[in-house]
Each structure stands twice: as structure tokens, then as C-alpha cells.
Amino acid sequence: MNRPLASLETPALLLDEQRMDRNIARMREQARRLGVAFRPHVKTNKSWDVSRRLVDDPEGPITVSTLREADYFFEHGVRDILYAVCIAPNKLDHVLGLQARGARMSILVDSVEAAHIVAERLRAHPQGREVGVLIEVDSDGHRSGVKPEAPELLAVASALKEGGIEVRGVMTHAGSSYDCRTPEELRAMAEQERAAIVLAADRLRAAGHACPVVSVGSTPTALAAENLRGVTELRAGVFVFFDLVMAGVGVCQVDDIALSVLATVIGHQREKGWTLLDAGWMAMSRDRGTSGQPVDQGYGVVCDTQGRPMEDYILVGANQEHGIMARRPGSAGSDDFLPVGTQVRILPNHACSTAAQYPAYEVVGTDGNVRETWPRFSGW
Template sequence: MTPRSSLNIPCATDDPSLPTPCLLLDEARMAGNIARFNRHLARQGLAARPHLKTCKSMAAAQRLLRTPAGPATVSTLAEAEYFAAQGVTDICYAVGIVPDKLARVLGLRRGGTDLSVVLDDPVTADALNTAAKQLFTDGDAPLPVLLELDCDGHRSGLDPAGDELLAVAAIVRASSFLELRGVLTHAGAAYACGDTAHIAALARQEGEAAVTAAERLRSAGYDCVVCSVGSTPTALLGEYPQGVTEVRAGVYPFMDLTMCGLGVCTTDEVALSVLTTVIGHRRQDGALVVDAGWMALAQDRGLDECFPKWGFGLPCTLDGTPLPGLRVSECNQEHGIISIRPGEAVPSPALHERFPAGSRLRILPNHACATAAQYDVYHVLRQGQIMACWERIRGW
């Protein structure tokens, strides 16, 4: 991590006291992305439960949350513990729970955090109930449970129209330690589309799956207060049916090249980038060698099968302007190769003349979550200057 004391803030991105690679966050772009997201939901009468798995920073999260206490979504218990310590007390842990994590969940709840969990399997529900018998004390309130739904065959979850939905709900209701709070789904298939109309249709499908499951549960006599949906593409490109109560998404404040490829945003709206330095040139073709390899950019190729033009990232000038015809074509652990895309004209002057060793560039990431996960701190840009450092947390 770059200590705050090592930088004279404010500083420029070409300041030699700023080591590379490092993670830059354009605050104005982030603010614009957040405002757009909130406006789109407000038009539908919906509220966000922001997913904090991407930002992993209280300084960033406070710009997303409706109130200092939340609501919020997390993907790890480390995130839940960190944000709870910062006063966020309404949290959904939106990854399937297993019994060996129950002690940490109870620790958070006993500390005053209304933490809900997710499950999608009767065996897990039984095992969680068994573990709860050993861990719960007389003062512990029942643990709120959301049933995860499969709305598109992408990853996990219960069939909204299947018998197992009601079977798992019955196990939860029979337990003295669990209580059913609602249903939750995620339109993961939206990340495999290149058609904005298709993504909009998936938003409707996502919402209808959740509403269908919620109505089935209510008809069977179960409480189902929460009907939770969300992914950045569907949330921004579609609209949800009546009955959805909240929308979870995490990439929207930052955006990335995957979102660009899906038609969710433009490169001018990507708020995250990696600052890198040219450390040499490849002799056979004049490509740039930079100090941002896959440890700095991550190995996620985004939508490479549909949008191969960006490779491991899109090179930009220091002011964030994309460099026409260039991409990060190769990555080793600490070396990145920036070369001319196939079919593009060779620029003049040549790359090695335009960008000698020591030159600095910015690289837009394919996947904001994966790239940001490599770093312990954001270097926050305001009007082209680094004006603050926001610490990030990592781990599980």
C-alpha cells in the first residue's frame, strides 16, 4: 500500500513521488455514474441496496449509501465486518451461507448489525439450523434468510416455479433460529450479451422471476417482505416489474470496459484506471513494455470473445483520453505489453518515440472488481490532480 505520508497531496499523476502501478479513481466520473443510477431507479419508485464488493472502502461507500447505516450488500464477511465497524448496520451478505461461517455472522448480529444471509438448498438449510442449535443463546434473534433464485440459468439458486422453493421455505419456518425475509436473484446472463435490448428484456425476466417466487411464498402463507434483484447492466438498461422492492448492483459507480462492451456506458464514464510507467520497448515490433502486468490489471479478459479489441485493458493518456488503435495485448506478472491492434495503421511517430521510457499512461480495466481487488488504496482524482487517498480493504 502507498502510505499517505509518502505523497505530497495534491500531486500530479506524473509526480515521481507517486509509484506505479497504482489505482486511480476519477471522483467526478464516479459521482456522475452514481447520480445516473439513482435517477433511473427513482423513476421506477425503487431504492438501491448498493453492493460494496467493488468499492471495499468507506470513503467510497458513503457516496453510494442512502443513509450512514445502509442498506448495503456485501460479498464477504470481511466486508461485512469492516463496514459494520464503520456504522453500516443494514447489510445483506449475498453469497450462499455455510454453517462454518455462522459464528462470524452471529458476532456481527450481536454487535447490532442487521445482517441477512442467503441460501438455496434444503441440505444447507438443515445444516444451518443444526449449527444454530449449538451457537445460539437465549438473547439471539432469529437469523434473517433470503432464498436465492435462478432467473437465467447462470450460476446458482432455486427455480422460482419449482417445488424446492417451498421445501426450503418450510425448513426455514420450522426452525426456531431462522426467519424468512424474502427472495433474491442476480441476472448474471446479462454479462454475456452484446445487445442492449436483450439486456433490457433480461431485467424484466429477472424481476418477474423474483416477483413470481415472492407471490408463491405469500400464497403458501410465508412472509416475504424483500424482493431483491440486481446487476449493473439490467439495472441501468432495463426496468423492473411492480413488486420488486430493492436493486443491488456494485460496478455502476466505477464502470469498466465490460460495461462499455455491453452498451451500459462509454469509455468517458469509466472512473477507474491504473496508472502505469513505460519501462522499455519490445525490439521486434516497437511495442511498449509497462510496469502493469496481470498483478496490476488482473487476468480478466472481460468480453474478449465478443470484444477482443481491448485485450487486457485500454491505454489512455494521463488525462484519461483513450489512445486510438492501442491495447494491452499481453500480460505477465509484472509486465504489460501495449501494442497496436491488428488491422490498425502504424502510428507516426512510432510508439517508442512518442512514449520513451519513463512516460506514464493510464489503463482502463476490463473488470473493475477484479482490478481494484489488487490494490489497498484509491488515488482520488479531482480535476486531474490527486487530491486524496482512500484506503480499501481486502480478504474474506
């Protein structure tokens, strides 16, 4: 039932199965080597067809970024779910509902204020005390979390305990690793992430909290870490597909990128060197994550239908449904314009944001044809 790419209406989201499997094997081996449990983040893929390849046990563990992900993966049999965004009070009923139906939920807090709210609501619910409450630790200053050395850390744990809830552990996400440029910077950031979370766990234990869970992760730090002493679990998500940002960070090669957008040539502005495609920013997302990197890839790198980059061609611009393919600024050479109707594949800056624009993955097998369509979802 394999279908050629030429049979697809464009734009369409292609997933190279072989590359994906290679990326997954690499990360799972890394977690094994580091001696920690692996709790994959499913926010990038939002698909059971993908995520089932990330776990040995269909019950998990997994990490989610939305409760819609929690609902969906619970329906597919996953039970051990960490919702890795500090909890908003309006989501507690939803979390408790999942717990009552058999999920083993974990949530985050990073303030005494939130700890009081959470403790009160969990205590009032029959399954509330079974929900794991982790404290988010700020290891790199890029978003939420308490500083590992701050008095607030112990105050949050105490507020939970006074409310009848034992802190389950600590977690951190060194999202600043996306700004690293060299292997040395990556290793240093991974060690910074590890050291911060271990310091937080040690302080909590010294204050009498058991703190069994010590959780770290981001794709760059997970792949760069030399050791994770004191850590119990590793989280990562974007590695499944990789993308141009990750290639720019240096944790993958361009030919590891498993996700691409299939597009079609619809016209030209020859005097400008432009080839117009039917994939604009709605198809690629507005993510320009490589704009601050040494190599700015525009809205994506243009490849032929076999996925081989076409030298120097990127999407230099995008309208809502129009992509402008041209040689990258400063490139020499004369243009050999592709005819109207030609298909190309575009590698995305950021897999999370590009994939979010599509209802499904068209899974491309080793013969270059589409062998299956895997649904995915977006939203909350």
C-alpha cells in the same frame, strides 16, 4: 496538498472522482425512478470513502460478498448488511457475532439441506431469530439458487419455518446480463430477472409466507430495467467505477470508466511495435472479460495521463509485472514510441478484479492531480 500524477510510483490505481460521482448519481436516480430501495453492492469498491456516497443513511442498507466486507463496513457504522453468497456453515458464528454486536444481518440459502443447518444454528443463538434469511432464486442459470417454479422453493421456506425461522424474502442476481450485447437483450434479461423473483415471491405468499423482501440486481439489468413491479430493492456494484466489460455490454461509455491504472514506459521492442510498461497482469488482474466480446480489449485500453484513449493502443499481453502496449491486432499506422519514463493510464476490463490488486485508490480531482488517497482492502 494536491500531488501531480508524475509524483506517483507506478503502478498505481487512479480513481476519477468526477466520473465516479456521475456514475453513482445515475444509478441512484435509476432506483428512484423505478420506485425501489437501493442496496448498493460494496464488493467492487471495498472502501468506506466510496461507499458512503452510495447510501443516504450511514447505517445502510448495503450488500456484501464477504464477511470481511461486513466487518469493515460495520466498523464504519453500517448496520443493515446482506451477505449475498449462500451461507457456508463455518461462517454462521461470524454472522451471529455481527448480529450480536448490533448489525442487522441477512443471509442466503438455496436448499433444504442448508435451511435445516441454518435454522438449527439460528434458533440456538440469542439473536439468531433476528437474522434475515432469504432464499436465493436462480433467474438465469448462471450460478446458485432454486428455480422460481421449482417445488424446492416452498420446501426451503417450509424447512426454515419448521425450524422456527420465518423466511425474510427472496433474492436473485442475473449475472448472465454480462453476456448481453444489445439494449433489447438487456431489457429482456432485466424483465426475466424481475419476473422470476416476483414469481418466487408470489408462490411463497400463496403458501402462507409473508416474504417482505424481493431483491434483484446486477449493474446491466439495473440500468436496463423498464419497471420493477413487485420488487422491493435493487442491488448493483460495478456501476460505481464501470469498466471495459460494461462498456462492451453497452451500459456505459468508455469515458464513464472511473478507474485506471497509472503505468510507466520502461522500454521497447521496436521491431515488434511493443512498448513495455511496468503494469502487468498483477497490476491489471488476469481478467480478460472482454475476450468474448465483439471488441477484445486485451488487458486494457491505454490512455494518456488525462484519461483520453490513445487510438488503437491496448495491452496486447502481460507478464507478471510487465505490460505489453501495442496497436490492437489488425490496426494500421506506424508507431510513434513513447519515451522511457512516460506515464499512461490503462482502463481495466473488470473493475472488481483490478481494484482487488491494490491497497488504495489515488483520487484524481478535476485538475488532474491526486487530491486524496482512499484505503481499500481485499481478502476474506
